[in-house]
Amino acid sequence: MTSNLDCVGLGVTDRAGMRRLVDIALAGAERLGEADGVSVLRWQDPSGARLVLGVRGDEVVDLLPSYAGTPGARLADVRAVNEDVAVADVLDDGGEQATMLAAELEQRRLLPAATGPVGGLACVVALGVDVAVYADAEAFAASDASLVGDRDDPGDPPAHVVEQGWPWPPRMATESFVSYGVFGEPAQAQAYARLNGTVLGAEPRTxxxxxxxxxxxxVRTAGFEADVCLPAGDAGGVPQPGNVVAGTVFLVGSLPVPTAAGGGAAPAKRSWLPWRR
Structure with a gap:
């Protein structure tokens, strides 16, 4: 499985590489705000690749790769479910709930917990840790990747499937989305999801x-648009409009939270925390 850092061109192979990357980020980061003694800093490369860092004193306590995407998801009732992950409703153009997602937010430490859930038009970045690209909807529908459940032994179709004349085994739609973090115990929620969607446009970045x-x-998927990022080699070339991207992604969100006053470049000398993902 591809690492989150690899998905935005920030892959490292050892501790020394991670230290160099963190030093570069800290030297040019902007300050988004502070909460509970942790400064939230964000560094952005000209390519759009980002790192969001939490710094307490001389210690980097967390690090999140992201990307300078374009808003494409209208989120409501954004609420933290554990230290890293927030869950939100995704609304359609009519204000009705289309789906739900669990993501790590760039501003997760800055969410105003005292005033309740927040929302707004947000960027959703999907780091393609295990995805494939298909020529079109037909190619995806014919692939094993579209199957729901056990692709080796789907079993016999239930009676109601036979009665309705539905296809068997069942398959996922070309534009479909399942956020694993919205199920199960909130304390254990992670930001992984199954995302299938139609490519609207793509470009390589260095x-x-x-x-x-x-x-x-x-990419357009069920209920919203996202920026799917993946290593150039994993895409088999640059995806074309009409292609289908499908697979496992790690979701990062960015909400329109105001930048804190007194922001600016962060100090360059900090200790290093090993990457947790």
Whole structure:
């Protein structure tokens, strides 16, 4: 499985590489705000690749890769369910709930818990940790990747499926989405999801800080649009409009939370925390 950092061209192979990456980020980061003694800093490469860091004193306590995407999801009732993950309703153009998602937010430490849930038009970045690209909807529908359940032994179709003349085994729609983090115990929620969607456009990006390449694809899925990021080699070339991207992603969100006063470049000298993902 591809690492989250690899998806935005920030892959490292050892502790020394991680230290260099963190030092670069801290030297050019902007300050988004502070909560509970932790400063939230965000660094952005000209390619759009981002790192969001939480810094307490001289210690980097967390680090989240992200991307400067385009708003494409109208979120409501955004609420933290554990230290890392927030859950939100996704609304359609008519204000009705279309789906739900669980994501790690760039501003998760800055959510105003005292005033209740928040929302707004948000960027959703899907880091393609295990995805494939298909030529079109027909190619995806014919692939094993579209199957629901056990692809090796789907069993016999239930009676109601036979009665209705529905296809068997069942398959996922070309534009479909399942956020695993909205199920189960909130304390255990993670930001992984199954995302299938139609490519609206895509382009390769080269990270100035590392020289690594990645692909940023705008994808329409069930209820919203997302920026799917993946290493250039994993895409088999740059996806074209009408292609289908399908697989497991890690969701990162960015809400329109105001930048704190007194922001600016962060100090360059900080200790390093090993990447947790």
């Amino acid at each position: 990270v100035t800080a590392t020289g690594q390449r990645f692909v940023a694809a705008r």
